[in-house]
Amino acid sequence: MPNVPVHLIPAARGIEPADIVYRNARVFNAFACDWERSDLAVKDGIVVGIGTEYQGEQERDLEGAYIVPGLIDAHVHIESSLLTPLEYARLVALHGTTTVIADPHEIANVSGAAGLEFMLSCRRGAPVDIRYMLPSCVPATPMDVGGATLGAADLGIFIGRDGIVGLGEMMNVPGVLAGDPYVMEKLALTPIRDGHAPLLSSADLNAYVLSGLQSDHECTTRAEAEEKLRRGMYIYIREGSTEQNIAELIPLVTPANVSRFCFATDDCHADLLERDGHIDRCIRKAVACGCVPELAIRMATLSAAERFGLSDRGALAPGRRADFCVVDNPENFIVRETVRSNNRSDTMSMSISRQLPVPAPTITFHCTTPTLKEIRIVGDGLARVIGLVPRQIITESLRYEITETGIPDIRRDILKIVVCNRYHDHRIGVGLVHGFGFKEGAIASSVSHDAHNIVAVGASDAEILTAIGAVIRSQGGMVVVQGQSETILPLDCAGLMSILPYREVVTRLSTLDVTTRILGGIDNPFMYLSFLALTVIPAIRVTNRGMFDVTVFKDVPLFE
């Protein structure tokens, strides 16, 4: 009888003492969406009682502090933090997070099922409950082959495993709309399925929802989010490092629809998490944008738990996990402390079945540095240029008159961008991008959604090639090159994550940041760079085959 905690009934009745009673708290009641002055009695990491009649082996006076159920991130790629899952969990736990629903599709694109096994093995002992959605689109499109291909049969092996919640963001919208059997087989694996359908609307949105995709975290306008809400999608309002949608979308949230909204961070570098926080940051931003604190907290707790059918959390109520965070007040939402369920059965199962963690994939680069000739632009005329959009993941498809020798065009901020296959030597993709601001130097990275080839942008071909070479030499990393000088954050785990402690990663990111600013770059250049090969987000991208127009979903020449 695993699901009936019979042994806790006497403590819940107050006949036996609890392990600990937190006295004098202002407890967020997620069901009523308000605050309740009460004590909280906990035994074996489970809430046994709310009320004032409990005694505990230990007691602690919270002196009227506000306590909130553990925060939940509804959709995140842990790899984007550049941290391994355990370090990631250590960092976000400080910010009140106790559960993340992660889609490990970055490492899956690089290392396939072995990458998933590695991520699953990292759940043990983590101070946050990491649950995974199975990556539905590896590779992101049939054209974007990275290090692995995962079909329904490959994913099916993971169904029913501890820690697997459902199917992750289905980015193959054309495949869904065409009823592609390869896609449909994946949808049929599990009843919980996240969507990903930027700008989809009207009849095609209806068809996408009908196919069983239940959520979207790609809304960038209020009208888009409202339409998706009305068609039955859960809306995850995303606030990542460079994908910031709270300000635009939060006015949509009302008491009557708050159960359909969650927060998601999607992609956040470790430095942002360390400095600004995680879901606590989303709550603060929402409140700053006019949202009632209680609605924002409801989104981050019960709404997310309900969406994923996690009935053991999302609220501080009898039988649920005693995961909570202590905040000074709901308005500023500064997390003073995170208290996590310490379920005895968790501990027991860990000690019984402790396994060695699955080794991290390390050697994933099998390519050589391109030559100058391979990255040369040949031709003149009206060229397609990727336009960065500040704080958004979408890009604009721009047009500029370009000459063969006119790049870099520092005055118009048009730079060369190069994508180089990491898995084997292959064609080199060369494109143009507007918005990075570099006056000199180059940056390169092995984080390049979703195939995670090497992507580089810079003000000179020589520096671009030096940067790419450094990434290959380190078997992954983020590199800034200025002349002969290299600054690098090695990403030794699949070329995506660092094996260093999070504090060290934050320090190194800060060094990269300082260095890119010296070159004239915008904030977060690596985050913007990482999305420029992602062919499932409008409007225009670059791959190792060259420019790619997402709206028509095909490779296009640089010059019109």
Added chain:
Amino acid sequence: MPNVPVHLIPAARGIEPADIVYRNARVFNAFACDWERSDLAVKDGIVVGIGTEYQGEQERDLEGAYIVPGLIDAHVHIESSLLTPLEYARLVALHGTTTVIADPHEIANVSGAAGLEFMLSCRRGAPVDIRYMLPSCVPATPMDVGGATLGAADLGIFIGRDGIVGLGEMMNVPGVLAGDPYVMEKLALTPIRDGHAPLLSSADLNAYVLSGLQSDHECTTRAEAEEKLRRGMYIYIREGSTEQNIAELIPLVTPANVSRFCFATDDCHADLLERDGHIDRCIRKAVACGCVPELAIRMATLSAAERFGLSDRGALAPGRRADFCVVDNPENFIVRETVRSNNRSDTMSMSISRQLPVPAPTITFHCTTPTLKEIRIVGDGLARVIGLVPRQIITESLRYEITETGIPDIRRDILKIVVCNRYHDHRIGVGLVHGFGFKEGAIASSVSHDAHNIVAVGASDAEILTAIGAVIRSQGGMVVVQGQSETILPLDCAGLMSILPYREVVTRLSTLDVTTRILGGIDNPFMYLSFLALTVIPAIRVTNRGMFDVTVFKDVPLFE
């Protein structure tokens, strides 16, 4: 791939025509909790699109009418209608209901697993989707043995069967609080479990919730419902024939907590359903009591669907059932028409696997009429008297000075009540009741929760015995006796339900009603009578062993 409706994608995209397009509707949007002017495109009984871009093989102009997703009753005992499930469904379908979550615990108490098989077999072809919760308390208490005992092993056989949702109302609160293994085994059968805990509060309520009971439909005061809501229970606001809680509880419902509230009718006779309606009646009553119509409709649709994990209904959105009702306006909520999903796959599976319905249990009475001596009151003094509470299922425990020859006491409205075991000859229980109002005559019934023995109340011993004799002779029924004259509604299906069409049952109920009024009786005397042997609802009851004090949970003598 049963759960991905690939074949409907082209219709959802508007590339192929829908079967039917309802034009020009005001569609209730359950996610936004408001109305949306739109067309609704349906194919194979599934909503394929909301919008104005659809063409259909058929089209129908709704001329601006309001349409609402099919209404859901979160908790009902179909047997209480006195109709078989098919007739019940025909009746409530007229009132906008398309799904009922029924607990067949009346017939289970009489006929055990055979009764459940009969009820399950009645789902086929019904115009309402009937889903069942497995009766958790058969018998209601170890003392109240009726025709069957169902342990976890007996119930376990039904888990996973089509139409089974979870475990029905767990009325054995003491068993839960004691951690009784017999009860715990039942809780461990399924993750969806309805509670039943009238007046439970504080630490014992915490223990009950901790044990995994997720709902309550027994709240009679706002304070009780608020406490249960805050501890994480879904609150089903009940409005039955004689259990009317909307007026008291509806002020608790707000936009921020509406997702945690549903409506339940629990026990309604066919005549009330025919005259006043079903869940539509609950919505009207809620609105009359000051509730915003949209909140009441949300309770009756999406909130109920979400509570039971029925993601294919509760809203009119792509991929969900095209079950809806047409109403003139949200305020008066008169259901003009009910449109039900006509899913091709339903039809197919019915024609493929059509089975003969399981025969109804008919011979269930194995007792003889008591003698005058057996129902005589012996003694004088201060006696316990059951006090009816108008429109409530709870009773008051009253005390009156009584003499052996002083009953009936028409002036003080104190009558004799008799309970007679239907399954075999046994002790006859005799008690006293205040509140029926009869000046003469007697009534008897084989509907007597939950053991469904024969219960009778009357102004003379002779008439009481005549009434009991008539019930036995008919193998079940509701009988009114005035002198030698008998008026009877035979309940030939397990002594609980009539096999007649609902219109005929309503007519006969109306005759009973007229007859009982002539005797001076209150409204709905049979409904009140049916609960007076129910030992799980405070405060005092009568069984075939005599008076029963629910607060101390034991048999008590008539005289103090």
